[in-house]
Each structure stands twice: as structure tokens, then as C-alpha cells.
Amino acid sequence: MPIEQPEINVSHDKREQILNGAMQIFLTHGYAGTSMDRVAATAGVSKQTIYSHFQDKQGLFTALIDRVTRDRFQIVFGALPLAGEPERVLRKIAYTLLHAIAEDREYIAFIRLVIGESGRFPELARQFVGTIPKRAIATLSQYFESHRELNCPDPEATTRIFLGSLVSFVLMQNVLEGETVMPMDGDRLVERLINLVLKSS
Structure with missing residues (x-):
């Protein structure tokens, strides 16, 4: 049984988890008031995980x-x-x-x-x-x-x-x-x- 597919699914799920958390923070605090710390806390992930999926805040908002x-x-x-x-x-x-x-x-x-x-x-x-x-x-x-x-x-x-x-x-x-x-x-x-x-x- 190939192991790549579960890993891809986990990566996709984590990305969606981050985007869902980011949406809450951006809508509440605006673009300028949003920090990666706030997004990480809301999404339930580390800041490093966010940076591994999105280069920076603008990259996150673009996504x-x-x-x-x-x-x-x-x-x-x-x-x-x-x-x-x-x-x-x-x-x-x-x-x-x-x-x-x-x-x-x-x-x-x-x-x-x-x-x-x-x-x-x-x-x-x-x-x-x-x-x-x-x-x-x-x-x-x-x-x-x-x-x-x-x-x-x-x-x-x-x-x-x-x-x-x-x-x-x-x-x-x-x-x-x-x-x-x-x-x-x-x-x-x-x-x-x-x-x-x-x-x-």
C-alpha cells in the first residue's frame, strides 16, 4: 500500500486548517492587525508549520x-x-x-x-x-x-x-x-x- 497518499492528505488537511484559522483572524483583526502568532494559535499549529506552507503573511492572504x-x-x-x-x-x-x-x-x-x-x-x-x-x-x-x-x-x-x-x-x-x-x-x-x-x- 503506497504511503504517499496519506501524507498528501495530511498536508492538504493541515493547509486547510491553517486557512480556516487565518480567515477568522483576518476578518476579526484586519490585515495589518493579523500576526502569525494569532493565526497559529487559532489554527492550532506552530508558526513554523504556517511558514512551511506559506512563505509569509502576504502569501497566506493570497492563498x-x-x-x-x-x-x-x-x-x-x-x-x-x-x-x-x-x-x-x-x-x-x-x-x-x-x-x-x-x-x-x-x-x-x-x-x-x-x-x-x-x-x-x-x-x-x-x-x-x-x-x-x-x-x-x-x-x-x-x-x-x-x-x-x-x-x-x-x-x-x-x-x-x-x-x-x-x-x-x-x-x-x-x-x-x-x-x-x-x-x-x-x-x-x-x-x-x-x-x-x-x-x-
């Missing part, structure tokens, strides 16, 4: 960005490449983004963290934008481009209008607490947005 965004991208976009009738595909993306993602408290808290720290640590914001936003724009742009029946003259701009409207709604309502000040039914936005995008394409 956290990768994990958080990879999981949420899969939830919103599913199997790639995107396939199906445009109205159905756009509606699925929109509803998933507004409901599954907007109600994901950990993800909303993580976005708050990235935005809050972006002034002092702009590299963190750039790393975040380079993951799920950049990949999402490329994925949907490719879909628009491949559906010539939409007659879409600028797939990237159309994608940015579509996704930007949805993200702006989530930020306004869920991150900035706008739902208590200027509530609006997200489904209403989705219907008008899809109608706008498909008619203008």
Missing part, C-alpha cells in the same frame, strides 16, 4: 484569496465553457450572484476586508481583482463573443455592464447596508438588466 474566489466562481459560473440559451445562462448567473453570493456572510465580510485594507495595501486589492473579477469578465465575454446571434459589437463592455450592475447592487445593498436605507427587490433588477443587455446586443 486565502485564491480559495475564497475559486469556490465562489464555481458556484456562480459552474461548468465551463458556458453553454445554453443566453437568457437562461444570464438569468442563472444573475440570480446565483444576487442570492447565493449576497447571502454568503463570510464572502461579504471578506470583500469588506479587502476594500477596507485596499488603501494601505493596494496589492491585496489587485490580487483580488486579478482572480474572480478578471476571470468572470473573461468567461462571460467569451460566451457573448461565441453567440453571434446576439450581434454583440463589444462583448467585454457588455459583460462589464452586466456583471458590474450586479456587483454594484451587492456592494450597495449587502456591503454598505443599503438594503435598510434604499431597499429594492434584486429579482426586479435582474429582469430589467437581462432585458437591457439582450435588446442592446
